[in-house]
Amino acid sequence: MKVSSFLHFAGFGIKTILFRKKDPVLGTIIVTDKCNLKCKHCSVNNITAIVHPYEQIHQEMQQLYSMGIRILFFCGGETFLWRDQDKGLRDLVIEAKRMGFLIVNVVTNGTYPLDLPEADLILLSLDGDKKRHNEVRGDTYDKIMENISKATSDNICFYMAINQINKEAVGKVCEIARDTKNVRAVSFNFHTPYPDTKELALSKEEKAACCETIGQMMKEGAPIFNLKSVFPYLINNNFPTPCYQCVVMENGKLSTCGRCIEVPGLCEQCGYFFVAEYTLLFRGNIKVILEMMRTYLKYV
Ligand SMILES: C[S@@+](CC[C@H](N)C(=O)[O-])C[C@H]1O[C@@H](n2cnc3c(N)ncnc32)[C@H](O)[C@@H]1O
Ligand code: SF4
Ligand code: SF4
16 A cells, blocks of 8 residues: 555544544445346345446546545446446546545456456455355356466455355465465455345354454464454444445445445344444554554555
């Protein structure tokens, strides 16, 4: 991360903590909900299957920028399915950087060729070793690994949603992240139980066991892009929700924190690590602040 970006985020953090502000800093644009996969744990694919036009996404980017947002995620559906005439996902990333977003990340299932050197991070979903990943995501593991080996940049960070199918594969995914060329780190979430995927949720004891494994892998030097200091809050689901510093834009509609804010009762069972990390950070939790600075400076 550039020093100027670090200073911007430090200033934002200090103001937010001291004055208990609720201004957002992280925005996600859903470029399409169309997807080529139908993962077992996912409730947000192919609801409309609309690919939003470039002009609309450009306006959404400008709106988020004018709200003070400086960390931008492009998400889906599958982001690599996004196109508008001669423009593709890479053009969106380049334009976001040109506009002045300080960090621009893309979330993908990794089944399309990876050519996004301008992105700060490509969050690529890997949901276990080959067997468990394919059980969740269909027969995609080999294709993903091939795309990673041929990627044009080394800005890939695995993104794993831990659930009943893949909970035993957490350590293995840390090892794959450590040993795979072009992969910088791995970032975890726990399954967030939408009404149609409740059965995949982990119990408190299962979450504790996963955090134990992740903590052990951190000690052994595996590249893990999460904060150990928030694990107790994630295990007990007692972190504040929603995250007011995060917003999501989908088809012109702005939501605080996530699209999931509209699902009754879901925030109390939220499994997204970023929510715990950001809400505790902006409430001034000293351990989280220090660990966040160390971790972000290492991986972004
Ligand atoms: C909705 S997908 C969109 C981007 C892309 N298609 C992908 O799979 O990475 C974004 C991330 O959300 C995760 N995800 C989907 N449903 C989830 C849930 N109920 N709880 C936690 N993570 C979930 C996916 O595993 C993926 O890492
Ligand atoms: S690839 Fe992503 S959007 Fe598509 S079904 Fe899987 S998790 Fe959902
Ligand atoms: S806190 Fe609520 S809105 Fe935010 S990600 Fe979790 S479930 Fe979604």
